Amino acid sequence: MSQAQPKRGRFVERSAPDRRTEFKPKLGVDLNGVKFSNPVLTASGCFHYGREFEPYLDVRKLGGVIVKSLSVKPWPGHAPPRGAEVTSGMLNAIGLQNPGVAAFCDRELPWLLDRGATVVASIVGNTVEEYIRVTDRLRNVAGITAIEVNISCPNLEDRSRMFSSTPDSTSAVVRAVRRVATQPVFTKLSPDVTDIVAIAKAAVSGGTHGLSVINTALGMAVDTESFAPKLSTFTGGLSGPALKPLALRCVYQVSRAFPDVPIIGQGGIWNGADVAEFMLAGAWAVAVGTANFVEPSASIRILDEFRAYLVRKGVREASALRRMLKDG
Amino acid sequence: MTPKREGAWMGSAEVFAYTHASEPYHALTIVAPDVCARAQPGQFVAIRTPDDRSLLLRRAFSIHRVDRRPGWAGTLEIVFDIRGRGTEVLSKLRQHQPIDIMGPLGRGFRMPKEPTNCLLVGGGIGAAPLHFLAEELRGRGHRVDFLIGARSADHLLHPIEAKRMSITVTFTTDDGSTGKRGVVTDVLPDAIVGTKARVVYACGPIPMLRAVAQVCARMKIPCQVAWEEVMACGFGACLVCAVPVRLSSNGNGEDGWGWARCCTEGPVFSASRVHWERVEVPGTPAHEVVG
Numbered sequence: 001m002s003q004a005q006p007k008r009g010r011f012v013e014r015s016a017p018d019r020r021t022e023f024k025p026k027l028g029v030d031l032n033g034v035k036f037s038n039p040v041l042t043a044s045g046c047f048h049y050g051r052e053f054e055p056y057l058d059v060r061k062l063g064g065v066i067v068k069s070l071s072v073k074p075w076p077g078h079a080p081p082r083g084a085e086v087t088s089g090m091l092n093a094i095g096l097q098n099p100g101v102a103a104f105c106d107r108e109l110p111w112l113l114d115r116g117a118t119v120v121a122s123i124v125g126n127t128v129e130e131y132i133r134v135t136d137r138l139r140n141v142a143g144i145t146a147i148e149v150n151i152s153c154p155n156l157e158d159r160s161r162m163f164s165s166t167p168d169s170t171s172a173v174v175r176a177v178r179r180v181a182t183q184p185v186f187t188k189l190s191p192d193v194t195d196i197v198a199i200a201k202a203a204v205s206g207g208t209h210g211l212s213v214i215n216t217a218l219g220m221a222v223d224t225e226s227f228a229p230k231l232s233t234f235t236g237g238l239s240g241p242a243l244k245p246l247a248l249r250c251v252y253q254v255s256r257a258f259p260d261v262p263i264i265g266q267g268g269i270w271n272g273a274d275v276a277e278f279m280l281a282g283a284w285a286v287a288v289g290t291a292n293f294v295e296p297s298a299s300i301r302i303l304d305e306f307r308a309y310l311v312r313k314g315v316r317e318a319s320a321l322r323r324m325l326k327d328g
Numbered sequence: 329m330t331p332k333r334e335g336a337w338m339g340s341a342e343v344f345a346y347t348h349a350s351e352p353y354h355a356l357t358i359v360a361p362d363v364c365a366r367a368q369p370g371q372f373v374a375i376r377t378p379d380d381r382s383l384l385l386r387r388a389f390s391i392h393r394v395d396r397r398p399g400w401a402g403t404l405e406i407v408f409d410i411r412g413r414g415t416e417v418l419s420k421l422r423q424h425q426p427i428d429i430m431g432p433l434g435r436g437f438r439m440p441k442e443p444t445n446c447l448l449v450g451g452g453i454g455a456a457p458l459h460f461l462a463e464e465l466r467g468r469g470h471r472v473d474f475l476i477g478a479r480s481a482d483h484l485l486h487p488i489e490a491k492r493m494s495i496t497v498t499f500t501t502d503d504g505s506t507g508k509r510g511v512v513t514d515v516l517p518d519a520i521v522g523t524k525a526r527v528v529y530a531c532g533p534i535p536m537l538r539a540v541a542q543v544c545a546r547m548k549i550p551c552q553v554a555w556e557e558v559m560a561c562g563f564g565a566c567l568v569c570a571v572p573v574r575l576s577s578n579g580n581g582e583d584g585w586g587w588a589r590c591c592t593e594g595p596v597f598s599a600s601r602v603h604w605e606r607v608e609v610p611g612t613p614a615h616e617v618v619g
Contacts, residue, residue, distance in 0.1 A: 045566075052564040052592075055335020077587065079608055081558045083568035085414075088382045090560055094567050097587065232608070240384050293561035294376065294384055296338070 025310035026317040027303075029063070031210055031262035031284050034146050034184050036063035036118060039318050040275060040303040043266045043289035044069055044122035044148060044188070045094065046239075049108035050115070056296035060116035061303070066212075066264075066287055067104070067112075069122040069150045072133045074100040084221045084230035089242030089268070090290060091219050093233040096124050096153065101137045113143040120186070122148040126156040128176045135180040147183050148264075149173060149208075152190045152215040152237075164190035164215070167202035174206030184209035186264060189250065191217045191243075196250050197257045210262035212287070214250045217243060240290040244268030248281045255282025255322075270298075272305025279321035336563065337362040338430040343421050344403050350482060352409040353453065354419045355392070356427070363431045364394050364402025369461035370436030370554050370596040373406065374562035376428035377414045378421065386430060387414050388559050388591070390457035390531070407456045407485065433562050434595045437461050437529055437552055445471040447525035448494075449512050449540055451532025452478050455485040457554055458531055462493040471495055473523040475516065477536070481506035496523060513539040520547055530554070530599075534607060541599035551599035557590040564592035571597065572606035 027038035041064040049067050050059050059065055077097025084091045098104070101123070112119050121144050125131035131149065138144055151173055154160035163169045174187050187203040189196055191214045200211055216237025221230040229235075247267025255263055265283030269275060270291050278286045291298035310318060337360070345357040363373060374386035389406035396402040408415050421427060437457075440446070446465050448458040455476050462472045472493060477500040478484045484499060484506060491497050498519055499507025508515055513536070520528065520543075530540040531554035544551035557569040569590035585603045588594060 048565045048567070051333065052561075054333045056338070077567065077570065079606075080568075080570050082570055083558050083560045083566065085383065085385045085560075088384065090385060092560070092566070092568060097567050097570070290384065293566050294386060296335075296561075296563060296565070 023311065023316060025307060025315060026319075027307065027310075029285050029319050031264075032260075034209065034262065036285055038063040038303055039279065039283075039285040040299055040306065041066055041120070041264065041285060041287040042292060042299050043287035044150065045092075046289040046292045049104065050112050050117060051108075053292070053296050054115070057300045058115075059112065062117065062299055063285060063303075064118040064120050064145065065112060066120040066122055066148055067108070068098055069096050069124040070098055070101040070104050070134055071096065071124050072101060072130050072137070074098065074103065075124075079232045081230060081232055082236075084236075086219065086221050086238070087242060089219075089238050089240030090293075091221055091231055091236040091238055092216070093231040093236035095233070096150075101134045105137065105141060109141070109143060118145050119143055120146045120148050121183075122150050122188070123177070124150045124153045125173075126154060128157075128172055131173050132176050132180050135177045139180065139182045144183050146186055146209070147177065147181050148186045148188055148212055149177050150188050150215065152188065162190060162192070164188075164199065165193055167198050170199050171202040171206035174203050174208050178207040186210040186212050186262075188212035188215050189254070190215045191246055191250055197253055200254045200258060200261075204258060204261055208261075210264065210284070211254060211258075212264045212266060213254055213283070214243075214247045214267050217246060239268065241268040241270055244274065248277060251278055251283050252281040269302065272302055272307075272309045275302060275306040276309050276321060279318065280325045282322055282325070284319065284322060336430050336433050337366075339428070340426045341429050343423055343425045343427050346419075346422050348419070349486075352483065353407050353485060354410070354415075355405055355407045356418065356421060357403050357405045358427055358429060359401050359403050360429060360431070361396075361402040363429065364396045364404050367391050367394050367404060367432040367460075368436035369439075369464050370457050370552075371432040371434050372457075372562070372595060373404070373429050373431030374433060374559075375406070375418065375430075377417050378425070378427065380413070380417055383414050383417070385560055386562055387418070388433070388562050390554065390595070391432065391460050392456040393460055393463070407453065409453055430562065434591055435593065437554070437596050439465060439468060440470060440527060443469045443471070444526045445473070445524045447473050447475060447519060447523055447528045449475045449516065449528060449530040449532070450477070450485065451512060451536040452483055453485060454532030454536070454554070454556070455490070456531070458529065459486065459489060459493065461529060462490075466493060471523070473519070473525065474498070475500075475512050475519045477501065477512035477532070479503070511539070512536060513543055516540060516543045517547065520544075520549060525549065527551070537599070538604055538607065541602065541604065544599060552596050553599050553602065555590050555595045555597055555602075557595075559591050562591045564589050569594075572603040573597065573601050574603050
């Protein structure tokens with residue numbers, strides 16, 4: 001903190017307010033060895049593989065890009081309608097459409113690296129074996145900074161229940177991925193659980209390096225004129241500012257339980273103050289999701305606002321916020 | 329190193345005029361020279377709803393008309409009916425108010441190189457992009473004929489304008505209040521023959537597009553359809569606006585298909601590229617966020 005140095009005296013500190021606006025806050029964050037140049041990443045599924053955003057921002061300036069989830073083989077995703085707007089949020093039922101991990105490595109990753117992006121690969125599977133095979137394809141692939149395991153996916157070997165919904169299936173996936181991966185592993189938690197700390201604990205016991213908190217929450221919307229659900233799948237993932245209080249609560253609970261496990265906070269981040277809020281609640285970094293759809297340059301604006309916030313509050317290091325939440 | 333992609337213009341524009349000539353259609357004319365300079369018929373703009381931050385997503389509207397006379401700042405016009413809170417808020421905008429727009433987006437209609445007879449088929453509000461198209465086609469020396477259908481006479485979009493821009497206009501209405509009673513595809517074969525059309529451009533509800541595509545396939549006339557699907561981003565990132573299309577080169581010649589993004593590969597598709605068997609039609613459009 002920028003407490004006045006004793007020898008300079010208070011008078012100097014107060015009469016020279018421009019000294020506060022002069023300093024450049026340290027934005028870089030170190031998630032126990034996984035380093036990002038700033039704490040603002042883009043969230044999986046909300047940034048595709050980056051190319052569409054090229055006219056609107058420089059991916060090099062982002063803390064990192066968490067790419068759309070990758071499966072072993074291409075997944076077609078769900079039939080339309082795949083999206084619906086709800087109050088302060090949106091629902092999606094894309095169904096994890098993606099070209100597969102091999103196509104990503106061949107066609108998308110080189111572009112991201114060429115543009116200087118820090119890449120986090122999100123992975124999915126319908127069985128533990130599929131998670132292992134995706135991870136295997138990413139072994140020793142240059143330019144993958146970390147792997148994010150998306151466990152909000154139906155487990156075909158368990159009546160299509162989400163892997164994320166029980167501690168056992170969570171730790172089983174994480175342990176399997178961890179065994180094969182050559183990069184640090186982050187596990188993305190779903191809020192649709194009775195006790196998110198219990199799931200976090202399972203991920204930690206499975207050997208996860210860090211946690212992404214949270215994925216979308218399952219929601220629903222119905223068209224009352226046509227009596228039809230607004231999504232082809234009836235239910236789908238809720239994202240956007242509507243999700244933010246829920247996400248903050250999850251980040252707070254998990255960070256209190258595991259203060260040394262790095263957390264990437266996500267859920268409805270729309271401005272610089274939102275970033276600060278997540279970091280005060282215990283996040284080590286954040287990811288911007290739905291805002292990218294409305295404003296393709298949103299993540300850079302959010303980063304700029306966050307930087308200005310740090311200056312205004314006299315906080316010299318972004319990562320310091322994590323320990324600045326006041327008690328009660 | 330792949331060349332840098334060109335993006336849409338994005339920013340705050342000014343409302344030049346709001347018009348509400350008749351129910352149910354509202355129109356906004358927007359001063360946006362950078363959008364107008366590049367806009368092609370069939371492309372769309374994505375507009376953020378002012379004031380109400382609980383409405384997050386941009387709404388996609390096809391470009392109804394563009395005015396880019398030299399010496400004037402280009403304006404574009406969108407037409408919409410009120411389908412929800414978002415369009416209701418937009419209908420309250422008045423002259424000089426700011427409006428956050430992004431565009432032009434998507435791929436528009438492909439136009440013939442040689443002078444050609446073109447039949448433009450629109451259903452309801454779907455006729456909107458055809459006016460811009462008609463202007464451009466006429467400017468390039470093509471013959472333009474219109475076939476416009478709607479629920480009733482008052483749902484026909486700008487019928488007098490359509491008459492002004494074309495050689496012939498045929499109207500159909502469900503209730504027979506104007507023109508022939510029935511739907512556009514009832515009279516489409518006759519219209520194709522009568523106008524000696526060599527290409528058909530269609531925009532409207534998906535069942536109409538399907539029927540138009542069938543007629544055109546039977547009569548071996550190339551047809552382009554402007555698609556309407558729920559969107560979230562409008563520039564290809566979210567994969568919400570999926571349209572099933574045939575994949576040309578899958579090698580085995582079988583049921584090769586995949587999802588195209590309405591917002592980037594479309595919204596205009598060749599009717600022969602759409603995989604119609606996989607197109608599902610819900611009772612009504614689920615949402616007002618449409619292309």
